[in-house]
Amino acid sequence: MALDKNGIAKRIAQELRDGWYVNLGIGIPTLVANYIPEGIEVEFQSENGVLGMGPFPFEGEEDADLINAGKQTITVRKGAAFFDSAMSFSMIRGQHVQLTVLGAMEVSQNGDIANWKIPGKMVKGMGGAMDLVASAENIIVAMMHSNREGESKILKKCTLPLTGVGCVKKVVTELAVLEIRGNKFYLIERAPGVSVEEIISKTEGDLVVPEFVPEMVL
Amino acid sequence: MNKVVNNVDEALVGIEDGMTLMLGGFGLCGIPENSIAQLVKLGVKDLTCISNNAGVDDFGLGLLLHGRQIKKMISSYVGENAEFERQMLSGELIVDLIPQGSLAERCRAGGAGIPAFFTPAGYGTEVAEGKEVREFNGKPHILEMALTADYAIVKAWKGDTEGNLIFKATARNFNPMMAMAGKITIAEVEELVPAGELDPNDIHTPGIFVQRIFKGEKFEKRIEQRTVRSKS
Numbered sequence: 302m303a304l305d306k307n308g309i310a311k312r313i314a315q316e317l318r319d320g321w322y323v324n325l326g327i328g329i330p331t332l333v334a335n336y337i338p339e340g341i342e343v344e345f346q347s348e349n350g351v352l353g354m355g356p357f358p359f360e361g362e363e364d365a366d367l368i369n370a371g372k373q374t375i376t377v378r379k380g381a382a383f384f385d386s387a388m389s390f391s392m393i394r395g396q397h398v399q400l401t402v403l404g405a406m407e408v409s410q411n412g413d414i415a416n417w418k419i420p421g422k423m424v425k426g427m428g429g430a431m432d433l434v435a436s437a438e439n440i441i442v443a444m445m446h447s448n449r450e451g452e453s454k455i456l457k458k459c460t461l462p463l464t465g466v467g468c469v470k471k472v473v474t475e476l477a478v479l480e481i482r483g484n485k486f487y488l489i490e491r492a493p494g495v496s497v498e499e500i501i502s503k504t505e506g507d508l509v510v511p512e513f514v515p516e517m518v519l
Numbered sequence: 520m521n522k523v524v525n526n527v528d529e530a531l532v533g534i535e536d537g538m539t540l541m542l543g544g545f546g547l548c549g550i551p552e553n554s555i556a557q558l559v560k561l562g563v564k565d566l567t568c569i570s571n572n573a574g575v576d577d578f579g580l581g582l583l584l585h586g587r588q589i590k591k592m593i594s595s596y597v598g599e600n601a602e603f604e605r606q607m608l609s610g611e612l613i614v615d616l617i618p619q620g621s622l623a624e625r626c627r628a629g630g631a632g633i634p635a636f637f638t639p640a641g642y643g644t645e646v647a648e649g650k651e652v653r654e655f656n657g658k659p660h661i662l663e664m665a666l667t668a669d670y671a672i673v674k675a676w677k678g679d680t681e682g683n684l685i686f687k688a689t690a691r692n693f694n695p696m697m698a699m700a701g702k703i704t705i706a707e708v709e710e711l712v713p714a715g716e717l718d719p720n721d722i723h724t725p726g727i728f729v730q731r732i733f734k735g736e737k738f739e740k741r742i743e744q745r746t747v748r749s750k751s
Contacts (some may be wrong), residue, residue, distance in 0.1 A: 348619065349545045350689045360747040365548065365740035366676075366690040372546040372599070372743040383688055385695040385723075386545070386571070387627040390620030394638065413643075424607060424616075425598030431646060432620030435639040466643030 302494045303475040304517075309443050311336045311519050312490075313402055313473050316441060317343050324348065324393065324433060326403030327371040329443040333402055344378075346398055348389050348429040353381030370429065390429070394436045401437035403430060405444045405469075407459045410506040412469040412481045414442060415461035427464060434465030446474040446503045453505035455479065455486060476500050478517065485509050490517045522682040522732045523711070527557040530705045530733045534670055536563050537590075541626065541666075541697040542570040542580065543673040546599070546743045549690030550579050551674040551707045553735040558583060567591040569666055571622060571693050573603045578741050584612070593666070595619035599743065617646060621663050623696055628665035630699020630728065635664045671701025674735070675724070678708035679715075682729030683722045691723065698728045707735040 304312070310332035317323065317333075319341045325331050334345060334354075345354040347369040354369060355376040363374040392398055407415040414434055417427040434440055447453050455472065472479040477500045478490040487509045491500055493516050501508060524530045531554060534540070540558075544550030555574075558566075559582050566589050573592055574581035583589050584602050591613040597603045606612035617625070618640040628636055637660035641647050651662040673694040676687035684706055686694055698704045706724075711734040 347689075349548070350692050357746045357748045359750050363742060363745055363747060364688065365742050367688040368546065368548050368743070369689075372548070373746040374742060374744065375746075383686075383691055385686075385691050386619065386623035386693050387696050390623055394620060394640070421608065424604060424614075426594060426596035426616045427618055427646075428596035429619040431618035431644060432638075432640040435642060463644045 302492065304492045305475070307332055308492070308519060309473050309475060312478065312517050313441055313443055314338060316471070317341055317400070319343070321399040322346055322352070322397065323400045323402070324398050326401075326430070328404045330402040330404060331371065346389070346392060348393065348433070350384050350386060350389050351377060351381060352384070353378045355381070390432050393429070393432055396436055396438055398437065400439045400441065401433045402441045402443055403433065405442045405454070407454050407456055407461050408442055408444065408469050408472055409456045409459045410481060410486050411484050412467040413459050414464050414469050415459040416464050418462045420462065430464050434468045437468070440469050440471070442469050442472045444472065444474055446476045453503050455504045455506050457506045476503065488514055490515055492517055493519070520726070521680050522726065522729055523680050524731045524733050526733060527553045527707070527736065530554065530707070530731050531557050531561065533703070534558070534561065534563055537565045538563070538669040539567040539569065541668040541671040541701055542568060543692065543694035543697045544579070545571050545689065545692035547574065547579050547741050549674050549686065549692050549694055550574070551672045552579070552739060553707050553737065554672045554705060555579060555582060558588065559586060562586070562588070564588045565590040567593070569593040569626070569668060571595050571619060573597045573600045575599050575743065576602050587611070591615065593617065593622070595622050623693060625663055625666040626693065626696035626700045629667040630696060633665060635662055637661065638663055667700050667702065668697070669702055671697040671704040673698045673704065673706050675706055675708045677710045677712065677717060678706055678732050679712050679717050679726070680732070681714045682706065682726030682732050683717055684708070684724040684729065685717060685721055686723050695724045698724045703730045704728055705730070706732045708732060709735060709738055
């Protein structure tokens with residue numbers, strides 16, 4: 302069965318390594334914080350200016366001055382730090398953040414990502430996404446395999462305005478874990494009960510399928 | 520040097536039609552809400568506003584958009600404002616969307632006397648159109664120019680009569696860099712204390728960057744996305 306959003310987040314959380322600083326984007330990526338594997342310590346950076354982000358506050362304890370990049374009220378953990386936006390992006394551009402997890406509207410087989418604009422329809426802006434994808438060494442994209450019309454979002458070439466070029470290395474969808482190497486998608490894992498045929502049929506880009514594709518262990 | 524002005528009316532003296540303003544804040548967090556209310560009252564128009572976001576429909580810079588006071592916005596994310604999207608898609612409003620880190624650094628550079636810098640952000644995208652590209656360490660970068668403003672308007676938690684500022688939590692965001700980049704910088708603060716009451720070790724923005732400071736009359740501090748967990 303295809304994963305739900307929490308399932309995607311849970312699978313991505315398995316990629317976390319002890320001691321990493323991690324930036325989580327809005328949407329599914331935010332959920333990754335709920336599934337940190339046992340025995341691993343990571344710190345979450347939010348680009349509006351906080352390191353050491355904690356869970357949402359208890360009702361009545363919200364602080365308007367303490368939010369994450371999604372403008373949600375948050376708390377901080379012991380040992381947290383606040384800083385201005387220039388310093389925040391120094392951390393990002395300077396590659397002091399080990400992992401970036403973000404959503405996408407489209408990803409292509411050369412690692413391009415589009416997630417900020419639909420010309421004439423939706424113009425929300427890129428926020429910090431362009432800075433993040435241009436500099437992060439390790440980017441995981443959390444997304445659905447197809448759009449609402451059933452069209453694949455895993456493409457040979459992106460059709461929407463790009464956020465970054467040649468930067469995505471790994472994609473986790475409700476159906477599969479894909480890696481991008483040498484201008485191709487590689488099928489690494491499939492969601493429990495999802496067939497290789499279904500993944501092939503829903504992937505527009507070139508997909509390399511090994512003889513045996515293991516199921517995700519969640 | 521005493522930088523104190525009595526109120527928001529005195530603080531915003533000199534702001535005229537067609538000027539470029541920087542306004543601190545991220546979302547509705549750390550925005551100079553008293554000054555924005557005053558800009559609405561003054562009715563100045565054809566403004567170029569440099570601000571990470573454009574507020575929401577009925578708060579923050581959304582109030583200026585509503586009165587068609589803004590001619591051009593320079594921002595990174597404007598997704599929470601339907602009126603903004605409408606004015607932008609209809610062509611009434613000129614919008615320059617730039618990556619958030621580039622926006623922050625362009626303000627910092629403007630205040631720091633650095634005319635331009637290279638960044639990898641936006642290379643290969645429409646943000647790079649018309650910009651010089653240069654390779655450093657095998658990676659392409661684009662040239663981004665510094666930003667300055669006629670007036671920068673920032674919001675701080677505490678300030679003293681010398682204009683030294685301390686920000687609270689994530690309400691710091693763009694405020695320190697914008698304070699540096701204004702020809703005249705106006706700071707509205709929640710608490711205004713005599714010089715000597717703030718520990719010099721704790722100052723985030725030194726008073727040299729601030730020309731006028733006043734205590735804001737009222738801070739609504741609206742929360743954009745109230746997210747909580749239950750105690751059980």
